[in-house]
Amino acid sequence: MIDRSAAGRLVLTLGLLLSASSASFAEVVTRPTGLNLGDQYRLAFVTSVGRDASSANIADYNTFVSNVANSVPALAALGTSWNTIASTSTVDARDNTGTNPLTSDPSVPIYLLNDTLLATGNSDLWDGSILNSLSVTETDTRHSDFVWTGTRFNGIGDADFAMPGISPNFSTLNVLQGHSSIATLDWINVSLVRSPSLSYSFYALSAPITVTSVPEPSSLAVLAMGTLCLTSRRRSQRQKRRAVSAE
DSSP states (O other): OOOHHHHHHHHHHHHHHHHHHHHHTOOOOSSOTTOOTTOEEEEEEEOSSOBOOOOSOHHHHHHHHHHHHHTSHHHHTTOOOEEESOOBSSOOHHHHTTOOTTTTOOOOOEEETTSOEEESSHHHHTSSOOSSOOOBOTTSOBOOSEEEOOBOTTSOBOTTTSBTOOOTTOSSOOEEEEETTOOSGGGTOOSEEEOTTSOBEEEEEEOOEEOOSOOOOOHHHHHHHHHHHHHHHHHHHHHHHHHHHHO
């Protein structure tokens, strides 16, 4: 005879353990829910650390966001490339990220690292607003501050305020910013410029990622199931021994 109350307590205990441990060891979501084998998507985040916007070379900023991404094991394991959603005086953000809706750039859904949809594709990214603010960092913390972009709402670099802020119309250097807590056009162009010597965060966007395998169960879930099976087996053995002793 099975001790149902004991089994119930065991299941409850393991459930609480699984829930608490999952919260303690939570990682960024690198495969959004609802995707199937062969589907493509991109990931985006805002860097938790900043740097200046004084370089005219877009590669410097791409290297910066790539280093931030690869400092997180779950992101490094993707083996993808990362570019910044920002513009210099010679490279537009939509071309730097391969999201130009007027070209043959692949248009795929873009997700934040907390499994939230940012944009349905390239046109949606550059239509003046995004579905949710780009306020999730590479470690799934929340960011609410200005961000270097040098970019207008349509993904094109600002004529006067793209990085590094050199303009024939102004005597001082200034670069356009966006704000990570806003989902309207201010996410990329908040109509505020600052000296490029200051340190602010950058937006990062991955190359298209293809779903190639079914997600594996977490090690904690496997451990919990194994513990449940082992405990049930031991209880069954004890009950059999009692039955034999009673004969």
